Amino acid sequence: MEEQQVGSLHFQIDFSQPLYEQILDQARSAIAKGEIALGDKMPSVRELAQELRMNPNTVMRAYQELERDGLTEKRRGQGTYVTSSPEHVASFRTALAARYIDSFMEQMESLGFAWEDIEKYIHQKKDTPLGGNGL
Amino acid sequence: MEEQQVGSLHFQIDFSQPLYEQILDQARSAIAKGEIALGDKMPSVRELAQELRMNPNTVMRAYQELERDGLTEKRRGQGTYVTSSPEHVASFRTALAARYIDSFMEQMESLGFAWEDIEKYIHQKKDTPLGGNGL
Amino acid sequence: MEEQQVGSLHFQIDFSQPLYEQILDQARSAIAKGEIALGDKMPSVRELAQELRMNPNTVMRAYQELERDGLTEKRRGQGTYVTSSPEHVASFRTALAARYIDSFMEQMESLGFAWEDIEKYIHQKKDTPLGGNGL
Amino acid sequence: MEEQQVGSLHFQIDFSQPLYEQILDQARSAIAKGEIALGDKMPSVRELAQELRMNPNTVMRAYQELERDGLTEKRRGQGTYVTSSPEHVASFRTALAARYIDSFMEQMESLGFAWEDIEKYIHQKKDTPLGGNGL
DNA sequence: GTGGTCTAGACCACG
């Protein structure tokens, strides 16, 4: 469980998931939450790879995905920049949230939980761990 | 996207995930939802492999995980049976649901959504797909 | 977890071990502890198989082992009898105990525990579960 | 009865038990005893398979169990490493020892030996093999 | 290079 600060970005890496995926998720999160400002320069692939002690290919793969997401853009000879379009970020955020929700609902449904069960759980929230009857 | 009925179990297999994982998930689901009754015999490894047109080893791997989950039990020379303990099933179900919920909440949090946002979404849901303002 | 009383013998069978092995172990135990008297008649293979709802072959296999152990003897046309020689039982008991002890010590040694650790544990016995420093 | 040195690990394989189980037991032992240091790299699946002249799948199965025990951790594309958490090792060691002890006590009890008999035996031990009177 | 998944097919123990 490594923790690294690189510019305004903060990374926390372990070995339980693919490394490129962790970079990707955490960069997405930083952009979605505005922890790194629109239009800002991302660390270079090389720099980030060095800081995180990874192979540059691993970082590059994450950066490619970010660009495909529309969250970053490469500028020739200058590096990678966070998009300056708030719309891009917003639409990405809702699209990803939708995917998360769908997949979550599918999982819960496969265990026989209905919307109501989950809703009930959300109302209880952190106060009580999973109870007995249903959820 | 294959669909197969094997005894009281229904399988739908594609190539987007490991095969043994799909068998595992769908068998878990069938047991958790009571689609296959407690104490019932599961299809034999060979039979299921043949029906799903896959290698017996692949099916066996899924069956081993099911047993580790406490959802099934092997009887030498007789076959694989669903546990007859409702407690095992219930505790497995809540434990897995808890994992799903935690991981989902973490994902949503990483996009900057709070409990309230999700709650709000659930209240709208199904009627309206993902909206524009936040979620 | 089935429980069955057959004559003076008591069996408790589950599916976590080979069935013939459970019969064997429990019959050995009954003879070693004198729960069935020297010279007594054992249940017939058929009878025991019926009571335990097993294949007679399974029971037979256990009976063959018992005879190899010198704990029982077949009498033509009469059935299987517990040996009437206390020496046979005693020597079997010590030999088997020796095997158990050797194998146990090997296991504990493989985890880096020495005689002294085990001795210490035995002195504490059931009072305290496994503690922190060493054992 | 093969003997093989692989890195800092020593393996001794025969055909009396499943091969993967022997690898598992001996690797557990090496880790529990500190014969391989915390955080060290294990031999790769392929390397060990080649040295022990067995199929990589067989080695992999043992490695999967080791990871489930919390004794090792896989790092994608890098290899398998011994956990660097002494707590994991310690808790595994005591848990396994407890299982060994319980099962041993049950065996001895089934032969009619009590705690005191075993204690007595331990006090004699090594000097004298199994005696005649009781144990 | 690493581990992970999968297939095809053999042989074994158990009932």
Place this chain on the structure above:
DNA sequence: GTGGTCTAGACCACA
């Protein structure tokens, strides 16, 4: 018949 172990060898994802 059941599940369990093992081999040989392919192909994939990740670093």
